[in-house]
Amino acid sequence: MKARLPFAPDELAAVRRPLASARLLPVAAYANPDVLAFEMERIFHRAWLCVAREQDLPVPGSWMLSHATPAGLLLVRAQDRTLRAFHNVCPHRASSLVRGERGRFARVQCPYHGWTFSLEGALIGAPHTMKLRNFRREDHALRSLPTSVWEGFVFVRPSGDSPSLPRYLSPVPEPLARFDLASLVRARSVEHIVRANWKLLAENFAESHHFPYVHPELNRLTPYGRSASLPTRGRWQGGTMQLAAGVETVSMDGATHDRPLLAARDEVDRGKVYDFLLWPNLLLSVQPDYLLTYRLWPIDCRTTRVVAEIHFAPGTSPAKPCATQDVFEFWDRTNAQDRDACERQQIGVESGAYAPGRYAEVEDGTQRFDQMVVQAYLGK
């Protein structure tokens, strides 16, 4: 697989140099289907991937589809309340098992020939198989993938050897560990298809250098000059930003109104925003009174599905439109600005008129992400 990567050694070495002399990733990293195939196998399928919140699967029989793999993963709350994750593929004739995005069922029935499975994945109905030779139902069960929960986030490990989820996440960055993320309630989930390679979106998240040009409104609330990187630990990288004087939070009017601050926030954190990227594709942004998360799912090498969610502390009332609307409105605009920026980059990267550029001095976060990508390309 490694031999198929279309990179010259010096192109990857250039990303790994100190920032002052480094270059960005080679063009093929953003535009070559073989590179994406490698990334899916060697990066995504070997990672613990965040696929849902526990609140998505509240009772036995609750199900949802995650787009973590091309066919999708079917997430189910089983009868014993444990979470199961199955490939959304029928073992009979390979049809997708569910249509739609979420719902509730007593059992899983394939819409093609009616094979039926329990919530635990056992095959309990297979029409016209009684007289088959050597046909054992247990050989055709849905195989559950490893599933684990951290702070209310549901993670799945699609394949390969990987440590347990606690080991994968360790050490959780100290500022992030201070917040009671498990208690948060998601009030909004929006999906966008972005015409840009998934790494362009991650690189964009890792720097605030673009704020004054792309997000003048955001830059007034969290000026990019007041940002700082946090040390990279394990699979986490992050940074912090200081809110401008008199600003309580990032929203249309910069005020928290009656929204409670996130639990465990202390004086140290007041007036700060923390951004984290959990390798490879989960972005978290801790604001004073809410949490933003983004999950990046590559569709092909130039298209990415982004699931953008906003979570509040318990006690925030989404029933009162004024309680959350100013946050939603702010991030709808800001996320649209980022999507536009990344789509314009994708066009430029593929134009034939671009060779890997240089990192600006304040783009160390972007370089740190790219260096993790290069490590994966090199098999390290």
Ligand SMILES: [Fe+2]
């Ligand atoms: Fe941005």
